Amino acid sequence: MGISWLVIIVGVSSCWAADYELVLENPDIFSPCTEGPPGSIEVPQALDLDQLEIIHDGDTLHVSGNATVKWDVNPKDRITGKLEVFHFSRGSWEPTVFSMVSQDFCTIMYDRNQYWYKMWTAYISNRADVEKKCINTPGTVLVHEPFDLNLRVQNIRGPTLRGRHKLVIVFNALDERNIPRASPICCEIRGEFIKIN
Numbered sequence: 001m002g003i004s005w006l007v008i009i010v011g012v013s014s015c016w017a018a019d020y021e022l023v024l025e026n027p028d029i030f031s032p033c034t035e036g037p038p039g040s041i042e043v044p045q046a047l048d049l050d051q052l053e054i055i056h057d058g059d060t061l062h063v064s065g066n067a068t069v070k071w072d073v074n075p076k077d078r079i080t081g082k083l084e085v086f087h088f089s090r091g092s093w094e095p096t097v098f099s100m101v102s103q104d105f106c107t108i109m110y111d112r113n114q115y116w117y118k119m120w121t122a123y124i125s126n127r128a129d130v131e132k133k134c135i136n137t138p139g140t141v142l143v144h145e146p147f148d149l150n151l152r153v154q155n156i157r158g159p160t161l162r163g164r165h166k167l168v169i170v171f172n173a174l175d176e177r178n179i180p181r182a183s184p185i186c187c188e189i190r191g192e193f194i195k196i197n
């Protein structure tokens with residue numbers, strides 16, 4: 001089960017790596033999913049963000065404070081995560097070749113090789129507790145040391161990202177028979193990719 005986020009790139013024609021900055025569309029960062037899975041809930045319904053402060057400053061987010069898990073699932077559930085990138089083209093959202101899947105997010109939450117870790121979980125200071133309880137145990141507090149999240153993605157191979165995009169992130173909780181719980185988490189981060197290198 002210890003599968004890490006796999007970057008799946010299909011049908012790549014160009015092999016030059018590029019760096020991009022994501023200019024966010026929504027200052028609140030997360031938008032509700034427009035075509036989320038049935039029954040899906042938004043981030044604020046799954047995580048209490050009242051103690052979390054995010055200050056948006058150009059291409060940087062200054063993050064500090066705590067988030068408390070309130071997702072109503074079972075601590076024994078397996079959590080799967082999926083991130084897909086869509087491109088807005090001629091009036092509709094088209095899939096792109098960029099996606100990542102984890103079949104067991106809790107086992108790789110602290111994997112040093114993940115983007116995730118470098119951008120976020122490295123700054124959760126109560127690691128021992130969070131590593132045990134993950135995001136499937138209501139009441140878990142994610143205590144952050146203040147950190148800056150840079151909205152840059154580096155070394156991206158594949159076709160050039162241009163214009164309006166959205167990242168759609170879905171977390172599912174599966175019970176012991178691998179049946180998904182009724183309330184997956186779905187959120188979108190919308191913005192425009194600007195090539196910087």
Ligand SMILES: *[C@@H]1O[C@H](CO)[C@@H](O)[C@H](O)[C@H]1NC(C)=O
Nearest residue numbers: 051052064065066141143144
């Ligand atoms: C976050 O949690 C820690 C540990 O419980 C606490 O010391 C701190 O004051 C909290 N920070 C905020 C902003 O609530």
